[in-house]
Amino acid sequence: MAGSRFVTRSSSGLAGSSSSSIQTTTDDVPYSIYSRPVSTHPDTRQIQSATSLSQWVDCEKKWLFPADNRFMEMYNTVKNGGYGQGARVTYKSKVPVTPQMVETALHCLTRKANSFRTCLQYRGDELWVVELMKPDLDFKVLEGVTNTEQALLDLIVQPCQLFEGPLWSARMLLPPQEGHQDTKDPYPYTSQLLFSLNHVMHDGVGLLWALFWMLEILDNILSGVQTNDQPFGILHSGLEISQEEDKIRKELLKDPLTLRRLLNEQAEKNTIPLIAEAFGLPEEEYPVTIPLETEVISSQIMEQLGKKCKSVGVTLNSCFLAAYNVALVELIQEAGLDRDVYNITSLIPVNTRRFVTESGFHLGCYSVPLHHTTATPRDVKNNFWQYAKEIDDSVRGKMRKKQFLTDRVLDKMLQEEGHIPNTQCEFPPLKYDFTLSNIYSAPIPSSGLGKNIKLDYFCNLNTIEKTCNGFTTAVSSHGKQAQIKTSNSSRYMTEETAIRWNKGLVRVLLHEVM
Known part of the structure; x- marks a missing residue:
């Protein structure tokens, strides 16, 4: 207006x-x-x-x-x-x-x-x-x-x-x-x-x-204080990521045999989510996003988790990934899907501002997905922190070598060849078991406490029913507490199943610090 x-x-x-x-x-x-x-x-x-x-x-x-x-x-x-x-x-x-x-x-x-x-x-x-x-x-x-x-x-x-x-x-x-x-x-x-x-x-x-x-x-x-005209951030093309992907594509094309092997390996990663195998997909004519009730983890538990993560040498993000995987294994085992090893594929949004050399806060969308598949044994909860360390090492390696960009290039090539479905249709096939976005430790511009006003609460929400992600979670801070806000697509699983999975996550985290 x-x-x-x-x-x-x-x-x-x-x-x-x-x-x-x-x-x-x-x-x-x-x-x-x-x-x-x-x-x-x-x-x-x-x-x-x-x-x-x-x-x-x-x-x-x-x-x-x-x-x-x-x-x-x-x-x-x-x-x-x-x-x-x-x-x-x-x-x-x-x-x-x-x-x-x-x-x-x-x-x-x-x-x-x-x-x-x-x-x-x-x-x-x-x-x-x-x-x-x-x-x-x-x-x-x-x-x-x-x-x-x-x-x-x-x-x-x-x-x-x-x-x-x-x-x-x-x-x-x-x-x-x-x-x-x-x-x-x-x-x-x-x-x-x-x-x-x-x-x-x-x-x-x-x-x-x-x-x-x-x-x-x-x-x-x-x-009654005048706000200056100093810009809050910098908006530019962010071409660094696209240029890096172009370089990766050119290098891959130089060795057709290696490229074909990598494409075959990448194609095998595109599996059906375990939830779909265990429960089947709901028949939804008009799917919607269902926000689940926010789960809150106390500051005391978060402090203990932080200390444990530091002692083991893993990030809080890897800890949450491991906990979601363990909770998923428990959930699908209860549904009768029993295997020695489960391949769990998660999507982790990466803040690619870290790859931009120009200083200052960069406005725009710098979120690029990292696809991560973990071989998860049926008794994983008995070796939780060893499992979390394996996830952490793998994710760090993908970040350090920019493997997540190579995966994106390979996916695009497979799509061009018609080996994987185009994800731009109205309801693309569900590809991932879950998505985890961790902004709990994200840098923020202030403490949230002003002279006359303070930030008391915030909660973010995503709509996902028309994406290839059926279950997305954002972990954010509320003071020193962590709040877990989850969106579930009604075409992925029922609300009751989604709630059980979320409750399982909290139960796993509490078990590891008690």
Whole structure:
């Protein structure tokens, strides 16, 4: 709604919501990015002085860079309805945060992070990333929402204007009428925001950083401090990964015999997920993503896990991978799938910013999947930490040698030969047992505690029913606790089976530290 003269208050379409839509006139709106009417509203008197309002240059757009193969892969997935991502965040503040303040902060975020003012457009036959000089802002205020998780899902699945922008949206959930505030709480006021960021332009790490940037801007607004125009990050093509894959392809083509052997080995990795073998796939005419209840692991348990991981010489990520594998083996054995060894294939999103030499935080989507297959013996739980060490050594090796990029090149070659299905259809075949994304230890730009506001809670969510992943988990931090948020595709397994698997993970972790 940049340039709009209204703040739109709309219902979420959920139970308990009003079906009406209310629009307030400019007398109630203290700020627009193009015009700055004087406001005397007591809650927004700081807004005009709090945010620097540099005008956009008078042109429509800037052509930034053409989309590479990695970008096009995500573009095709997102275009088909896969990999929607969003977050629900709660801020606690010393004074109320109003919708006008949030709108101001979102405009400021748009100005300081140019990935938030991009879209895609064709330049001839080539798809380009374009920076819009006068981007729209998709922001609404929702009242009467009784199910915040469903409201977030509804926001994530809304069609995105890939060629017009914006590639993200935000909603503010108005709380019920405030009653008596607890004066003992230094941050007594609660604000809830929902974000949906298109995966083409934003990955999970970028989403996490945006939540902290919003806190910084809101803290400035509440403090009456001007927010500077220093950019939050750098947006460039990220061609390093595509160039590396091109080099790998050229080297492989130099030795046809070795290439054929590698292709045959790679083709054997594309197996049916063990869950499908043990339980069969549900017959779903209209599959959906089912978010599971968040599992929380206490700070004490996480501290003990951290110490054990350090003593064994494994990462926390490898510990969680091993625990999920052990829980999966227990689950499918209970279903009657009994083998001496199970081959378990997981997908691990790698933050490839580590391979970019230019300093600074890099905006955009730098998540590249690492496919990892582990031979898992039936009695694996009796040798958990040895098994975790084997996983850790294997994953580190794939990272160090960039083997995960070679796997991607080989998969593309097999797809070109027609040996594996094209994953760009509406419902691609399920390929992986699970996906694990660990942002628990991800670097963040601040502590989340401002002078007048703090980050109290956040939870991210992905939609996966139109991807080749049926079960995805994100491990993130909530203070020193770990929270495990899982999405299950209804075409992969039932919700009851998914819950049992998640509970099994927690049980395995607790067993290893008790």
